[in-house]
Amino acid sequence: MSIVAGYLMFGVDLGLDYTLRNVILGSAVLGLVGGVLGCFAVLRRQSLVGDALAHAALPGVCLAFMLTGAKGTFGLMVGAAISGWIGTLALLAIVRGSRIKEDAALGVVLSVFFGVGILLLTRIQRTGDAAQSGLDRFLFGQAATLVERDVQLMAVLSAVVLAIVWLLFKEFKLLSFDPDFAAAVGFAPTPLTVLLTTLIVVAVVIGLQTVGVVLMVALLIAPASAARQWTNRLGRMLALAGLFGALSGVVGAVLSARISRLPTGPTIVLAATAIVAVSVLFAPERGVLWAGIRQWRHRRRLQVAALLRDLADRAGATGRVDAPALAAGGDLRALRRRGWVGAGPDSAWVLTPTGETEVRRARRQEAVWKRYLGRQMNLPPEAIHHGVMEMERVLPDDTLRLLEAELAREEAAEAIPRRPGTVVVDPGTEAAR
């Protein structure tokens, strides 16, 4: 119980009261477990199975209450787990045993189980049992009702779940990315899937009291989706998702405690959603923002290159163009900044020597590209795109060298500079290959 002990000290330091400490710790634990297990659900494209499963837990909670007549958290959790499991089996039976597709099957399981749950819940409420008050906390969650025993139970369950994930990391990884291969190399996929689903059920059950059946799915999907943006490695993704989940839990719990009438569950969900938004926009490499900038830069480079070639075409042998003939002000400035053109006499523009080299390089590039499209891809001449393409990024080096060698043999007349850094290949040895 060192986590709990550590946290209690931390809580005392901050002067947090008993209830808030429980809420924060409970939410953090829930976010951690939900984030880690959500990764597998998201990677296996089963994000919404968690939703169906959470809704399916409701009748179990109600039945457990009706049978035991008490709202001891453990009993209700067992009930929730059992009916969540039955929901998963029903889902599987519908998809395998009929023509109903997975989306509709999810909808059927989710809504019918939830309907049964609501029916039982209202029945319990109307029997006027005094102990029932607070059973509806399982709908949207009511973190304030968490007591220390609940938090301890959640922590223990989480520890068990995380330990299993740690022990079976390799197996779960294989199952998530290549189930056929997993089966082929001898991991039994069915027991593993069953185990993974069970772990997700446990995570859902852990979250029921805090965020409720309706919103639980967000704590599975959001941290995992956010973590996915920052890394391509599963281990790091799990760690990040756990971190994001726990962070959402703590932020949500603290905010809802500080601001009156701000329910905990929805606040946690919004915190997690905000993390996703930030990640999708700003994560290095995958961030939508960076991709947009990259695309913009690329387009700009192509524009400038096209202008340079136009300029060279117009300039012809004289090497100068009169200023009024040029309309593209911004692009022209860009050319100048790169030192490719300079101001000549009589308000004309002249290509600088570096500019001329660049033009020849671009022409060479275009010639190689055309050749590639015409020969290797067998495109008809009219379909060949004449723009300057950045083929160095597209074509493998071998192909590029071959094409360039061919060109060099045929075009001895005009020396076109190679792209910088290209290995010079003697045409003779190239032909001998």
Place this chain on the structure above:
Amino acid sequence: MSSELVVIITGVLVGASCALVGCFLVLRRMALLGDAISHSVLLGIVGVFFFTGGRSALLMVLGAGAVGLLTVSLVELINRTGRVREDAAIGLVFPALFSLGVIFVSRFPSRVHLDVEHVLYGEIAYAPFYRFELFGLDLGYRSFWMLGIMAALDLLFVGLFYKELKLATFDPGLAAAIGFSPVVIHYGLMAAVSATTVVAFDSVGAILVVAMLIVPPSTAYLLTDRLTTMFALAVGTGAASAVGGYWLARSIDGSIAGAMATVAGLLFVAAFLLSPLHGLVARLLRLRHLRRVFARGLLLSHLEGHHGSADLATLRCRFLWNARTAAAVTRGAVRDGLVRETTSGAYTLTEQGRGAARDVAAG
């Protein structure tokens, strides 16, 4: 009119209008978008409450329709970034919008007269208490007007665009090729789903709308291969769920909406097991029938090929049949006069059996 009847008719109207648009959701594999819309519609309702302070039916429908379309476009937007897959995108959008709705309800209880119970169970039991008044004239029950108009609009939508919807559902490529814009059809359908959802929401609550949208059409889908029949069956199942749900809720004293979903679920299970076309039992029977036909074919061609007779032990050994299968196959063949048992306990073909064996060989 007795209040009981008002509630039942309200339920039937909910079931019918939801089932109508739900059919397309199920067929176009967009059931989960319906689920997402039904959750996020809460935000639209709350927003209208918050900004206008009233519960004007028209504004509610418009607000909810707007949020419904917002949900669909957000899912699409996230999906198109390529960073998050569609299932996860749906699971990101609707909990966030639903959370916003719940937070609004709890933050501003004085301006938003909704309580959690209403959001979840709806107020179908109160349908007899709300009446529709215009210029001081009492025109009858409000739920009848709202749901009736909605059902009529849905019917109109499906009726007018039947051909377009059908084609876009079953052959989107052809539909796009001959000029029906898939985008218009998609968003039109989503608008219809959103509007229907919000009207039904009032009666059965957020999550149980999903039950009415998806479960009856899924049930109908198990029962028929024809679209028009599917509409009729879905509407019928939806209405039956409403009536049965009312009865169930009355007899065990629980939420009517919950009971409606429960009955819809029971009807689905019945269709899943017993549908003559696609039911589990029918499938198993067909499988058993095929197995029998195949086994009889084996028996006949074996006897034909070995000029005459074989005893049970030979057959069992030859075809790896267990005692029960061997007995059943021979008994059936004897009964139908294809095979007869000789005094030594072996089986030979009859004249009729030889004909049948030649048929088997001819395929």
